[in-house]
Amino acid sequence: MRRHLQLGIKQLTAGYINGHLSPLSVAEQALQDASSLKTLNAFVCMATDLALQQAKESAQRYADQRSLGSLDGVTIAIKDNFCTSQVPTTCASRMLQDFVPPYDATVCARLREAGAVLLGKTNLDQFAMGAGTVDSIYGPTKNIWSESFAADNWRIAGGSSGGSASAVAAGLCYAAIGSDTGGSTRNPASYCGVVGLKPTYGLCSRHGLIPLVNSMDVPGILTRSVSDCVEVLNAIAGPDALDSTTIRQPYKKLQLPEVEQIDLRSLRIGIPKEYHCDALSTEVLETWTKVADLLECAGASVRQVSLPHTAASIFVYSILNQCEVASNMARYDGIEYGHRAADERSTEQLYAQTRAEGFNQVVKTRILTGNFLLLRKNYDHYFEKALRVRRLIAEDFAKVFEASAANEQVDILLTPTTLSEAPLYKDFAALSNRDQCAVQDFCTQPANMAGIPAVSIPVRLSTAGLPLSLQLMSNSLNEQLLLTVARWIEAQVEFDCLESLQRHVASL
Amino acid sequence: MLRISARFYCKIATQSSFKAAEYKNKIKKDKKLNFTQLLHPTKVPQTPVPAAFSDPSENVVEIDTKTIQLLERLSLVDLDSDQALATLKSSIQFADKIAHIDTQNVRPLYTVLEKQQLQLRNDQVTAGDSRAELLRCAKVTDEDYYVSPPGNIPLEQ
Numbered sequence: 001m002r003r004h005l006q007l008g009i010k011q012l013t014a015g016y017i018n019g020h021l022s023p024l025s026v027a028e029q030a031l032q033d034a035s036s037l038k039t040l041n042a043f044v045c046m047a048t049d050l051a052l053q054q055a056k057e058s059a060q061r062y063a064d065q066r067s068l069g070s071l072d073g074v075t076i077a078i079k080d081n082f083c084t085s086q087v088p089t090t091c092a093s094r095m096l097q098d099f100v101p102p103y104d105a106t107v108c109a110r111l112r113e114a115g116a117v118l119l120g121k122t123n124l125d126q127f128a129m130g131a132g133t134v135d136s137i138y139g140p141t142k143n144i145w146s147e148s149f150a151a152d153n154w155r156i157a158g159g160s161s162g163g164s165a166s167a168v169a170a171g172l173c174y175a176a177i178g179s180d181t182g183g184s185t186r187n188p189a190s191y192c193g194v195v196g197l198k199p200t201y202g203l204c205s206r207h208g209l210i211p212l213v214n215s216m217d218v219p220g221i222l223t224r225s226v227s228d229c230v231e232v233l234n235a236i237a238g239p240d241a242l243d244s245t246t247i248r249q250p251y252k253k254l255q256l257p258e259v260e261q262i263d264l265r266s267l268r269i270g271i272p273k274e275y276h277c278d279a280l281s282t283e284v285l286e287t288w289t290k291v292a293d294l295l296e297c298a299g300a301s302v303r304q305v306s307l308p309h310t311a312a313s314i315f316v317y318s319i320l321n322q323c324e325v326a327s328n329m330a331r332y333d334g335i336e337y338g339h340r341a342a343d344e345r346s347t348e349q350l351y352a353q354t355r356a357e358g359f360n361q362v363v364k365t366r367i368l369t370g371n372f373l374l375l376r377k378n379y380d381h382y383f384e385k386a387l388r389v390r391r392l393i394a395e396d397f398a399k400v401f402e403a404s405a406a407n408e409q410v411d412i413l414l415t416p417t418t419l420s421e422a423p424l425y426k427d428f429a430a431l432s433n434r435d436q437c438a439v440q441d442f443c444t445q446p447a448n449m450a451g452i453p454a455v456s457i458p459v460r461l462s463t464a465g466l467p468l469s470l471q472l473m474s475n476s477l478n479e480q481l482l483l484t485v486a487r488w489i490e491a492q493v494e495f496d497c498l499e500s501l502q503r504h505v506a507s508l
Numbered sequence: 509m510l511r512i513s514a515r516f517y518c519k520i521a522t523q524s525s526f527k528a529a530e531y532k533n534k535i536k537k538d539k540k541l542n543f544t545q546l547l548h549p550t551k552v553p554q555t556p557v558p559a560a561f562s563d564p565s566e567n568v569v570e571i572d573t574k575t576i577q578l579l580e581r582l583s584l585v586d587l588d589s590d591q592a593l594a595t596l597k598s599s600i601q602f603a604d605k606i607a608h609i610d611t612q613n614v615r616p617l618y619t620v621l622e623k624q625q626l627q628l629r630n631d632q633v634t635a636g637d638s639r640a641e642l643l644r645c646a647k648v649t650d651e652d653y654y655v656s657p658p659g660n661i662p663l664e665q
């Protein structure tokens with residue numbers, strides 16, 4: 001057992017400072033572990049040389065007592081839809097299979113400047129379109145909590161940031177960056193038993209994040225604890241001149257109170273009743289019920305609230321997603337970068353052939369559907385209509401967070417993240433990508449509609465021994481309170497993110 | 509320096525056991541929360557809450573050949589199988605489910621940052637000359653140009 005894996009980021013860097021641990025040996029072991037755990041398929045590309053180089057530089061900085069701060073020498077992984085200078089960035093698609101960006105996404109640049117050691121790029125559904133990390137040209141990512149890795153009897157990692165979640169859950173890195181458009185960070189976090197944060201829209205720069213749905217995409221953070229999540233958020237958040245959709249007010253670094261100092265007595269928790277939908281599993285319901293009770297026992301006021309447009313949200317999300325995808329995917333034509341087909345008969349023919357070869361069926365169908373919904377005769381009926389309903393969904397949240405009567409207001413919403421534990425691959429693959437997204441994203445995509453922050457935290461294991469998680473949501477820019485409550489719950493439930501590793505050993 | 513054991517910890521990597529962790533685990537299990545015990549009447553609905561909006565009848569979506577050809581031209585991807593057509597139709601059916609929601613006097617929400625003024629920057633060159641870097645990403649170039657086959661030829665359908 002790598003003892004340092006049990007440490008949080010703060011303790012790890014404390015170990016670097018006092019010389020008990022070294023960034024270089026931690027990075028070397030992480031690379032070694034990643035190669036022993038190849039069966040998980042968490043990484044699509046290891047940045048071995050770069051990682052060792054960065055780790056050496058970090059070790060030197062510690063030796064010189066001029067460390068760059070709380071992430072210096074911390075091993076991280078980044079989802080393969082963030083541009084990384086000199087490291088291939090593929091979106092797990094043939095279209096970008098040999099694309100090496102000439103620049104860093106802002107998130108990557110800030111992590112680099114903070115001294116973090118990039119181990120490699122993680123797997124995802126092609127162009128982040130999916131909820132399972134099963135639609136990748138590099139094959140599916142497996143969940144470390146699986147009872148077995150044989151045939152198709154293993155559990156999916158969730159998606160689309162499944163590689164990032166799997167890497168953190170397996171102890172291959174301390175933190176990973178994902179992206180979240182409709183739940184792509186929180187969904188795999190829930191299935192893999194790690195913390196997954198979707199920050200407020202505009203808090204973290206999207207510059208260099210290959211766009212899926214511009215009006216909803218946010219960089220996400222996956223870690224094994226809430227405190228680690230805060231460390232990463234503090235490094236990447238804040239305005240960016242390169243992304244005009246970042247929130248302009250300066251970012252004030254979060255500092256969470258110690259668990260013993262968290263007082264919930266003035267906290268108002270809302271339970272949105274519409275989140276109990278048909279497919280919710282008994283065990284998730286039981287978990288949701290118990291944690292609500294725990295909060296109430298600690299003095300928080302807990303009450304049921306209504307977000308009446310919740311059930312409509314998944315349809316609106318599907319429309320907006322396909323429309324923005326149709327527009328965003330228009331950039332891939334084979335001329336300036338990415339895959340280029342051999343068809344030289346005409347420009348149009350080259351474009352079409354390039355796209356036929358570069359995109360998978362999921363991407364193609366979303367483009368076609370998006371263009372149908374955007375046809376002049378359909379534009380108002382579908383696209384504009386969806387944007388109007390989107391306002392109703394956002395207003396549902398505003399009503400509970402900003403109600404004029406104080407006794408009707410809530411500070412935090414508590415809901416499930418996913419409707420069940422991680423499904424078996426064979427069960428998941430039995431449904432189409434579109435049908436799966438409608439189920440998988442039910443509880444997560446409303447937060448993206450409204451741009452509000454949301455976090456998934458693991459709570460306990462199901463009878464099958466798989467993580468069950470819950471989601472907290474709060475008003476825009478209320479990350480401080482959101483994560484404080486998450487930290488309190490984390491301390492009560494004492495979920496051990498690395499238990500799967502021990503269990504794999506114990507079961508033999 | 510603290511000694512980091514080189515032993516692997518996962519069944520895929522090794523077959524060795526790790527007693528200490530098991531032991532620690534056992535202690536932890538003993539004081540685990542009882543998830544069926546509640547101290548307050550719960551506020552979490554114990555039965556599914558039916559959707560507050562009704563489903564329109566499953567209207568049959570028909571798409572004519574002309575529309576399909578138009579979509580293929582606009583999308584520059586081919587609708588190459590019956591399964592793809594079925595998915596397209598079912599996605600449209602799925603989208604139809606919000607048709608009956610009353611949105612009278614509701615403005616479209618294009619961005620959640622609508623209250624923030626979009627920041628404009630001065631029209632000045634801020635980035636360096638990156639011609640070589642950018643051209644390197646292309647598969648075919650000629651001197652400082654991207655190369656494409658002849659244009660203005662309609663797509664064969």
